Amino acid sequence: MLQIFSKKSKYTAEEKELLQEIRMLDKLGGALLSKKSKIVEKHCKFLFDEVISKGGGRNELINIVLKYELLSMNSYGDWLTQAIDSHDMQSLNDVIFQEERYSLLPGGPSGFDHCWFAWPILDAIACGDYETFERRLPHELGLSKNGYPFYIHVTNMLMALWYQDEAMLHDALPRAEKFTTTKHIIWERAIVSFLCALSRHDILAMETALQTLCDHYNRRKSSRETHKEKETLCVNAYGLLMLAYRIAPEIKIKYPDSKNFIKEFADWRIQNKEPELKLYHTYPPEGDIFNKLLMAPVAIGRISQPYLNDKDYEKRIQNVWLVDGERMRDEFIRSLQS
Template sequence: MDKKELIKLYLQNVDKMFGYANMDAYIDERLKKYMKYCQSKKQEEQIIIWLKLLHENFGKKIVYLGSYLALQEKDMSYLNNAFNSAVTWGQLTITNSSCDHSIYAWNVLPHIFCANRFRDIENIFPKENGLSKNGLKSACSITNLVMYLYYQEPAWKQYVIEESKGFLQGKHTSEEMAVISTFLSLFEKDWEKFSLELANLCKAHKKSKDYGENPFTRKISFFAFGLYNFARYLYKEEAKNIILPQNEFLFEDFRIYQESNNYQTGQSFCVFEEPLLLLNDLEKIDLPIMHLTAGRKRTLDIENYRQEVIKKIQALHYNQSS
């Protein structure tokens, strides 16, 4: 499928995914929310309101708009910037859930990889949280594989390998199986298998029946591209042995763009004007670490996280005024 067809496909499906037809629509949606919920509210109240309102499907809608604009304008910086902002908003707006840090595995993690923001792994999967045991099986396995590969904690190795290999013995979606298989081949540094599994993941994503997927979103496997980036980050020169999937828009164009720009992270996808300046500030702060609650069945400590965000915004304004 050529780029013109992808552009057409986005516009045909944008309403179904409650997305944005252009950048003006992206800004207007925030202006409407400001006028309805934030006007006349104190700064602290506004922060909490924005964190609750701008969920954006874990930042995915920002990435989809960035993909569309990158294609339309023939400029991959739109997508690079979209990933950067999606990583930020995907973390800031995480909502209460009944699971642990595994909630990030299918949602925010692929964007972190694509954005080359690997230090953010320490925000969503801090070492002190330990391995994931409370969530979707595939998400727990992905979380634990990433934590071992990133931190190289010897005590985790056997558990993580056995958990992942055990997962592959069960019945799961082809996309789940492909992701876990790709991580395991990365674990083993088997580049031939890794290359094959990347291609399998792209094929599996095209058949995804997950909630929110549509004919446009199925065309691009952000997880596959992200896994390539993660391999390059971990193993540097060895990753040159990877053979990338053929005829994939993201692999052909976006990889070349990132390589030519030395894999720099993007800028803010949108710089807002009055009365939305607080949204710029939320993208400027160093994001807090997401800890877990105490107890047997640990979950994300959302309330403390939000209080940390408020403190960081207040500190930012104090530094700007001093």
């Protein structure tokens, strides 16, 4: 792999400027954790070659920032702790918003359809980023069918409830209710149970599900959710709570009694139905590209059948729908220019 790194000894002034910008973005983004300067430099030159090979313009630079995930959220735990300790609910909302927007940046391919977006969509609802729901899960995507069962049921119930689509609910609800009776992970079943209860406006069942979710949230085993900072705050509980109040504002739900649920934040969000959406951490001018990526309207959710009619694959694979990450990334980059 090292052979593809740039071996140029002389660069034009423009190339020097580009390489220096990539070095700076790589450092500011914090995605490459290695402290070995030679590895970091080879990584930056690889990215430089990638940009140059595609034309060397700003769009190409943004593309590699997204494709190779130069931006990270390695400081999320520190920011979350700072916001909680400050007792500033707007700051706490800012941290959730920044993590959600980071999670929804269009990157590489996924083996799932639009259910892949279920987790950050709950975070979007938690912080009041409602526009993002309809951009990332547009109604026309329909029911999810390909992915991790928990994600599928959450996505389908979310869409049926959000769009008040009785046909979708008629299909999704029985399947979701069946999922809650399985031996799947308890906190996953609790989230789906809440959504099922919300469809019936069953307040007691919603309260029970929220308490179960918070009680078991810190026992997660999935690699994406085992970061220690995720144990500090059960963001999913706020997503479910705010979804309920948005769909049925007349109801009143008892808060769960748990260390990972801050009741003051729930009160603040209910009082601030349309909170200001801003970043907790703003990058300096030299890293403003990160600010723009995080604050831009998220890429519209797209799915496709990349193997359709490809005889090299069995029929089941040919018919599968997957997130079209490349199209989403291209459309997102073009939208930044408008």
